[in-house]
Amino acid sequence: MARLTFRGGVHPPRRKSETQTLAITELPLPDQLIWPLEVPPGTRFLPVVQKGDRIRAGQIVARTADGFPLHASASGTIAAIGPRPYPGGPEARSLVLRVSEETGVPDGPGAAGRRETEHGHESFLEKPAEELRRRVLEAGVTDTAAGAGFPEGRPNPTANAFPSGPRVPNHTVVVNAMESEPSLASDHRLLVERSAEIVLGLRLTMRITGCRKGMIAVPSDNRGPLRSLRKAVRRLRSVSILYLDPKYPGHNETALLASLGLRTASSGSNPGGKKGVHVQSVTATLAVTDAVTRDLPQIRRVITVAGNGIRNPRNLSVPLGTPISACVSACGGYVSDKVLLIHGGPMAGVALSSDAAPVTAWTTGLTVLDGRDQPVLPETACIRCGRCSDCCPAGLAPYRIEAFLRSGREDLARLEGIASCIRCGSCTYICPAGRPLVRIFHPVPASGREA
Numbered sequence: 001m002a003r004l005t006f007r008g009g010v011h012p013p014r015r016k017s018e019t020q021t022l023a024i025t026e027l028p029l030p031d032q033l034i035w036p037l038e039v040p041p042g043t044r045f046l047p048v049v050q051k052g053d054r055i056r057a058g059q060i061v062a063r064t065a066d067g068f069p070l071h072a073s074a075s076g077t078i079a080a081i082g083p084r085p086y087p088g089g090p091e092a093r094s095l096v097l098r099v100s101e102e103t104g105v106p107d108g109p110g111a112a113g114r115r116e117t118e119h120g121h122e123s124f125l126e127k128p129a130e131e132l133r134r135r136v137l138e139a140g141v142t143d144t145a146a147g148a149g150f151p152e153g154r155p156n157p158t159a160n161a162f163p164s165g166p167r168v169p170n171h172t173v174v175v176n177a178m179e180s181e182p183s184l185a186s187d188h189r190l191l192v193e194r195s196a197e198i199v200l201g202l203r204l205t206m207r208i209t210g211c212r213k214g215m216i217a218v219p220s221d222n223r224g225p226l227r228s229l230r231k232a233v234r235r236l237r238s239v240s241i242l243y244l245d246p247k248y249p250g251h252n253e254t255a256l257l258a259s260l261g262l263r264t265a266s267s268g269s270n271p272g273g274k275k276g277v278h279v280q281s282v283t284a285t286l287a288v289t290d291a292v293t294r295d296l297p298q299i300r301r302v303i304t305v306a307g308n309g310i311r312n313p314r315n316l317s318v319p320l321g322t323p324i325s326a327c328v329s330a331c332g333g334y335v336s337d338k339v340l341l342i343h344g345g346p347m348a349g350v351a352l353s354s355d356a357a358p359v360t361a362w363t364t365g366l367t368v369l370d371g372r373d374q375p376v377l378p379e380t381a382c383i384r385c386g387r388c389s390d391c392c393p394a395g396l397a398p399y400r401i402e403a404f405l406r407s408g409r410e411d412l413a414r415l416e417g418i419a420s421c422i423r424c425g426s427c428t429y430i431c432p433a434g435r436p437l438v439r440i441f442h443p444v445p446a447s448g449r450e451a
């Protein structure tokens, strides 16, 4: 069988042997939760609560203009509504909850055994598609790109979940479990620990979208540990597991589709929808199951905290809005006073200047690098080796784009196709001259932290 792969890409050391074996553990509730109300690009929630209101876990606390809800991930009192640190930029208007002690979050990995029993029957798959869709939207299920550390150019979480008007009717749902960022292993752990629920979420999504086929895309070097997933799909003719080339950035939707032989433009939202394929993250697929079978809103997510700058790497189930500092403390803290904290993976994540920002629905993980051990390649002149072009999955010539941008010719950079850049960072990773290509293409406000 032909190897399922895409053009370009790189093979950074995967460093997953440690994090893939760490069972998911539940983070205790912190004293305070922060829920950003402004989520670039373009999503804005309007609060439906006020400062001083007492609220319960699962209650709706804000909605977008078209009604998409944001739920409280714990009980407590609204302590403030105002600007707070935000992982994608300096600050965003946010709701701040002072968490009360008496009630917690109505979910957690400890309930896994009970869920297996509850979800073992098929009755939910017989409900009308429109009822299922309504439950998923009411639960605030949103989808995000895996690994990138920021939402991937999709304007509205409602549209993310199930676009109401695709140009081509969807025929296939693909669960994107490629997780090609080094160190991150939260999707892998969910596939190991909650495989039956993920398969149910995939089948529910197929029913909602009218798709006849479902696939779960996993890296081909990951076959061994996924016994429970293979067992869960064994008797299902409409669902299969796809083993794709594990190179980076295989988790990117455009790269994933290319691995399936479907070429799409690298830029623009919902590339799969244009080919009749609904691509959905592992987290969103589980959230569909929870929404339909338990009326449970999307108020937690699983993240990996990894890297040589953190004492005890872990896979954590975290209430949304938890300050990153609480996750770091739960992992034993930083190994030194000079670390680089990255929101997401080391390849495409965003460096943070502070750990005060909260975990959000699109936080796939945190990477902490010990600044003392990071060899910094000195930036030298481009030698025109072409390695950046060879590895670019979008088919660009990054060295040419860089030259145009450095000389102030953004018009020529646009003609060269910079809009198709998927921010994967492969060009920066491969460059022998230490050129910070992706940082020049997409400047970010923060650039490292000192703990």
Ligand code: SF4
Binding pocket: 381, 382, 383, 384, 385, 386, 387, 388, 389, 398, 399, 430, 431, 432, 433, 434, 435
């Ligand atoms: S990889 Fe680096 S040195 Fe080689 S062409 Fe690209 S920018 Fe120039």
Ligand code: SF4
Binding pocket: 388, 391, 392, 393, 394, 395, 396, 398, 420, 421, 422, 423, 424, 425, 426, 427, 428, 437, 438
């Ligand atoms: S130019 Fe963009 S898409 Fe191409 S390798 Fe660099 S970051 Fe990735």
